[in-house]
Amino acid sequence: MNFRIESDSIGTKEVPKEAYYGVQTLRAAENFKITRLKMHEDFIKSLAQIKKASAITNCEIGLLEKNIERAIVQACNEIICGKLHEEFIIDPIQGGAGTSANMNANEVISNRAIEILGGEKGDYSIVHPNDHVNMGQSTNDVIPTAGKMTILKLIPKALKQLKRLYDALQEKAIEFDDIIKMGRTQMQDAVPIRLGQEFKAYSSVIKRDILRLEKVQEEVRVVNMGGTAVGTGINADEQYLNKIVCNLSNVAEIELRQAEDLIDSTQNLDGFVAVSAAVKTCAVNLSKISNDLRLMSSGPRTGFGEINLPPKQNGSSIMPGKINPVIPEVMSQVAFNIIGNDMTITMAAEAGQLELNAFEPVIFYNLFESIETLGNGVETFVDNCICGITANRERCKNLVENSVGIITAICPHVGYKKAAGVAKTAIKTGESVRELILKQGLLKEAELNDILDTVAMTEPGISGKQMLVK
Structure with a gap:
């Protein structure tokens, strides 16, 4: 392989001649072999959008020559369109507060701009990674801003899937609204509930969660671009400071606002914690729903067996015919991972010192994964589970009619003590509550029929006949 020689503060180093990255990128790639993965595609595009907006701004205020600005903008546009991403070779988890990621972008854009202007890669006298591409910037405002922009690109994708889930649950709530089943508390029989009510509660x-994620986006619209190293704006022209966020919003087509306190915005990463908390809360809710679906579909003959999940694949290599609830299972696993990521994000945000938090790379690695896997998990949850759920109507009906839980409705009419005695006897003998009430003469049959109207039990003040019409 042919090489070119580049130098930095550490010394000189051979860089592959055809590489668009440079010596600082190469050193970082050698130092950080952590996940063996590459930086997120949207994060790379966000870095390019920042560099493009900065070049435009610096040219507007007369600090960057027009021909250099055009070359930088062209190089950035190519990256934004998906080209040269293979040149971003640094692990997403890296030391240095993201300096390596920033320099990877600076070097790739610089060398592509040099090429556009007719020079050879590595001839930084034409376009310099620091002096031209990084003009008016610092890693400490570029990296957090790129992270926030990436989050604002990822959340809408997750929201799209969550809205599909909401619609699917609403449809099931309507479909199952007339199915009476046994409600359970603490895994024990409680009182009747409609299957549709349960699915309506899931949609609620x-x-x-949708509203939380929509709202939390505002936390990350506030960026510290222009603050440079510690938020004081050192080495950034005042005109650049005033223009950069507006130009960046236009370039990225994302609504961004400059922080009122750039020092605060550089030091503190609570916005990322807020996003992670909203994602985690959603994950907790999704896992709880998944737990319920597995329980209600358990069996199919020796469990609850109240609903059927769509069969998606064989469930065993040894037990013929066994079908497992793999989609709710994977949804819960996504949730577990998100919850763990949230702890990492929380600790990394807490670990900052003084004017900077050096741990943004691990925050972004985990937060991007959480948002992305949330959306992907929900997508398969909707398509391969929720939409195909069916109900076992007779099974639900039989469980209600043979349950002791309906004694709760009788309690106000015969008193708690007598009701408890009936329940105890029913459990011991296997007789139904209805049979025992009539046998003991506690209520007349007509009166008992009204009280044990299971549909009415699910909606106080409305008779079963009225509910079904409704």
């Missing part, structure tokens, strides 16, 4: 919690 997902609606809250």
Whole structure:
């Protein structure tokens, strides 16, 4: 392989001649072999958008020559369109507060701009990674801003899937609204509930998750571009400071606002913690729903067997015919991972010192994964599980009619002590609550029929006949 010689503060180093990255990128790639993965595609594009907006701004205020600005913008546009991503070779988890990622972008853009202007890669007298591409910037405002921009690109994708889930749950709530089943508390029989009510409740919690994620986006619209190293704006022209965020918003087509306190915005990463918390809360709710679906579909003959999940694949290499609830299982596993990521994000945000938090790379690695896997998990949850759920109507009906839980409705009419005695006897003998009430003469049959109207039990003040019409 042919090489070119580049130098930095450490010394000289051979860089592959055809590489668009440079010596600082190469050193970082050698130092950080952590995940063996590459930086997120949207993060790379966000870095290019920042460099493009900075070049435009520096040219507007007369600090960057027009021909250099054009070459930088062209190089950035190519990256934004998906080219040269293979040149971003640094592990997403890296030391140095993201300096390596920033320099990877600076070097790739610089060398591509040099090429555009007719020079050879590595001839930084034409376009310099620091002096031209990084003009008016610092890693400490570029990296957090790129992270926030990436989050603002990822959240809408997750929201799209959550809205599909909400709609699917609403449809099931309507489909199952006339199916009476036994409600359970602490895994024990409680009182009747409609299957549709359960699915409506699932849609309600997902609606809250959607609202949280929509709202939390505002936390990351506030960026510290122009603050440079510690938020004081050192080495950034005042005109650049005033223009950069507006230009970046236009370039990225994302609504961004400059922080009122750039020092605070450089020091503190609570916005990322807030995003992670919203994602984690959603994950907790999704896992709880998944738990319920596995329980209600358990069996199919020796469990609850109240609903059927769509069969997606064989469940065993040894037990013929066994089908497992693999989609709810994977949804819970996604949730477990998100919850763990949230702890990492929390500790990394807490670990900053003084004017900078050096641990943004691990925050971004985990937060991007959380948002992305949330959306991907929900997508398969909707398509391969929720939409195909069916109900076992007779099974639900039989469980209600043979349950002792309906004694709760009788309690106000015969008193708690007598009701408890009936329940105890029913459990011991296997007789139904209805049979025992009539046998003991506690209520007349007509009166008992009204009280044990299971549909009415699910909606106080409305008779079963009225509910079904409704």
